[in-house]
Structures are given as structure tokens and as C-alpha cells.
Amino acid sequence: MALPAKGNSANNVWKDVLHPWSWEILLCVTSSSILTSIIAILAQVDDRPQEEWRFRVTLNSLVNILSIIFRACLDLTAAEVISQQKWIWFWSAPMPGRPIGDVQAFEEGRSSLGALKLLPTVATQQPFAIVPIMVLLTSLAVGPFTQQSIRTVYKNVPSGLGMASIPLSNNMNSSGSWFRTVEQEHADYGNWSFNCGPRNTLFHALANPRSKDSLISPTCPTGNCNFPVLSAATEKAMDSTPLVPDYKGDDGDFPETLGRTDLETSIFNHSLAAIQPWLLATEAAPEFPTEMANEACVTRIDGLAYALIGGMYAKFFNGNCSWDPRNGPELICDDRLWLTQFWDRNHATVHSIIERFDAIANATTNQIRLGFLRPPGTPHCVEGRALRRVAYTRITWAWLVLPGCLLALDIAMVVWMIVRSTRHRDTEAVWKSNLLPLIYYKSRFVGPGEPDQRFPSADFDPLESSNSDRQQKLLNTADLEAVAKTVKVRFVKRETEEKDTAVEGD
Secondary structure: OOOOOOOOHHHHHHHHHHHHHHHHHHHHHHHHHHHHHHHHHHHHHOOEEHHHOOOOOOHHHHHHHHHHHHHHHHHHHHHHHHHHHHHHHHHOOOOOOOOOOHHHHHHHOOOHHHHHHHHHHHOOOOHHHHHHHHHHHHHHHHHHHHHHOEEEEEEEEEEEEEEEEEEOOOEEOOOOOEEEEEOOOOOOEEEEEEOHHHHHHHHHHHHOOOOHHHOOOOEOOOOOEEOHHHHHHHHOOOOOHHHOOOOOOOOOOOOHHHOOOOHHHOOOOHHHHHOOHHHOOHHHHHHOOOOOOOHHHOOEEOHHHHHHHHHHHHHHOOOOOEOOHHHOOOOEOOOOHHHHHHHOOOOOOHHHHHHHHHHHHHHHHHHHHOOOOOOOOOOOEEEEEEEEEEEEEEEOHHHHHHHHHHHHHHHHHHHHHHHHHHHOOOOOOOOOOOOHHHHHOHHHOEOOOOOOOEOOOOOOOOOOOOHHHHHOOOOOHHHHHHHHOOOOOOOOOOHHHHHHHHHHHO
């Protein structure tokens, strides 16, 4: 049978080396392009609102499709390298040779399960074959790793629906809010006292501190607003409780402003004391840094208003209460009815009394913010921003390291195989998964005896092999397939079948 003629050296390199690996080169280019596209897409959407994505297919679906194609390119390249390793496995076999069954093992190694089974076989004798096997196995993680890189985070962004506001008072002025009482007939003016309005406001905060009338209701079109001025002040806020000592007199009593009570059962409330500046322990102040406060967070109060508020609290918390078993759970406090709320129908505890004082302090503070003694024309609120919660895409780039490493290994494998094929192009051939060499070069498979002990086979030899054909250059895949088109054979299932056919021919 006539064999293809030899060409010049340049044509031989292309025909014997580069052309057989052209599909793998194309696969490497394709996988590189796909990974570049994935990175470009993710970079475009990184830290951007998800609502800006205008395509019908979701980002995750698009990346998943591209990662599937990317993995397919990696697996196809790795599978062909494993197939080529099959021939290298037998070309480099030491005496007395390797089991012919390894041919099947390498062919099965093109799948993930087969590659896992093949790994122990090549681990010590052909280490390079481990690389395509690991690429084939590790590529299973390409999809999950790519998907894991896409995260959703939520951010508050301006809604564009208007400004937000929250009540705040920067000034407390007693002008027009007080009068002087007359203690007795024909006497001079006596004490200063609040008018009915301010007095009712403070009394309401005391008697009903959890009322809705003392709640701060910000204006917020979206229900999600922030106030940068207050937020900045909150970040620098500190616990000033150590500045409010447990004052008590020589006789073991607390200050008159908090009511005289037995020392062993007394409760001193720091929240309430904190709104009365004269109770602060200035000697403890050096432990706290001094900061220039934002004007929006400062409330200025004139001296008279300051004194009137303190006087009202002194009266509020001064009173006598009595209890008798015949009263049941009720406490008798005469005209100081609000003091019975501390008794809580005989269920009072340290915690409940502290909570009550805290509620009174918060209600009083809120009434000040809502406009208690605020002069007309002064700022009554702090403006903020109306926000809305928006989903953003956040890319964790570390998850894309694995696909990048697999691509680098894939390219390195192909380059190494091309270099090896170039160096051994006169003695080896690039056959990869082609099975024709098993038929055409069956005489080259020698057993564990003399070098010319051929592997047992039938008499059919498409290349008319002889002892001299071992000196000829191995045909490449294209030449083998060209010869195969001119050869017709059939498989004889049993020996009698061949004799029966011969009789029919006669």
C-alpha cells in the first residue's frame, strides 16, 4: 500500500505538530475569551445597583452559561491531553512493558470518574499526566466558584422623594411663660411660676411619660431616613453616668429634688439627674475629653426657665404616701397621685422604678424637642435625607482565582505537548483519542521477550508491515484517516463464519 509522500520541513512541522493541536489551541483561545468576558461583565456590575441590569437574562444565569462553556473547553482540552498521554505511556514504557489494558484505562480517563481511577496508575510513573487529570476533576468547581463570587448587598441611597426632618430645639426661653404668685393678701409678689401651658406640658410628661404626645415623630417619606448631623454627634457620644454621683446628705438622704426617702430602699436615677446640670460631678470631668459640639445638638436655656423647671420637679417628687393593709394594693399619696405609679400596685421593683424615671426623663426631653419654651422663629427641626433600600451587586474576586489557575494549567499543558511533539516529531506522532494506530501499528506492540516478539494478531495488516517498517516515521492522524478510507474490512465473529462465507463464494 502506498504511503503519503514526505513534504518539506516547514510543512511537516505544521502537519505533524501544530495542526493536530489546532483544536486544542482554539479551545484555549475560546476559554480565555470566555473568562475575560466573565471578568469584564462582573467588573461592569461590581458595586452597582441591580436595578440597572436591563437584560432579560439575569446576571447569574448569564455567568452560569458562560462558566459551563468555559468548563467544557477546559475538559475537552484536558481529555485530549490525557488521550495523548496514553501513547506516551506506551512509547516510554520500560521493559517488560505495560499492560495492554492501560489503553482502556486512559480512554476511560477522559471522564471525571475514569480520571479519578487513572490517577493512582500514573501518579508515580508519569507525573505530568496528573496535571490534566486534576484539571478535569477540579473543573467541577468552576460553576460554584463563579457563582459564589456574585453577592448581593443592600445600601441606603437617597430616594429623591423629598427631605426628611426631625423635631429639635436649640433654645429654651422663659419669656411670656411665667407669672409671679402672691403668697398672701396685700403682700408683694412671691415666687415665679410657669403659666398653665408649660406647667401642663411638664405635668403630662411626669404623669403619663409613655403617652404618644411625648413621642418624636420624624417626617420621613420612605420610612427610612437618616440625619447626618445627629449621626455624627452620636458617634462621639459617651456615657456620662460617672459624672452623676449618688448624692446624699449627712443624714443619709438624697437631694430634695429627687425626694427624701429611706437610704436602704432608695433609688437614684441617673437619667433624670442628667437633665439637671447642677447635679453633675465636675471633679470627674477630666476623665472625659472635651469636644466642640455641633450647634444642632446644643440646647440653650435661660436662667429663669432653668430655675422654674427645677422648682417644678422639686414639687413633683416631694410628697408623702401611706399604705394600710385595708387599702389593698393601692397607695395613698394625697394630691401627689402620680407618685402612686412608682408603687405599681405593690409590684414595684428596683428595675421598674428605674424604668419609670427613665421614661420621665425621655418624655421631658422629647417635649423640649417638640417646642417646649422654644422662641418663635428659631429652628424647629433638623433636616435629613429620605432613603430607600437598594440591592447592589458585590463581586468577591478571590473566587475567580480557581478558574484562572485552571485556564493557566490548560494553556501550559497544550504548550508543553506542542513542544514535546516538536522535539519528537521524527519518532512519535500526535494521535490523541484516535484508535486507528491500534490497528495499523499493531506490530509495534511488542511483548516481554525479544524486541521482535510481536503482539499476537490476525494476518490483516493495512500497512503491509515488516521488520523494516519500524524504521519508518509514524503517520499522523490525517494520513491514517486517509489510508483508512481506502481500506474495507469486516469483523469475523467466529472461525466457522469465514469458512461458510468462502463456500458461498464458490
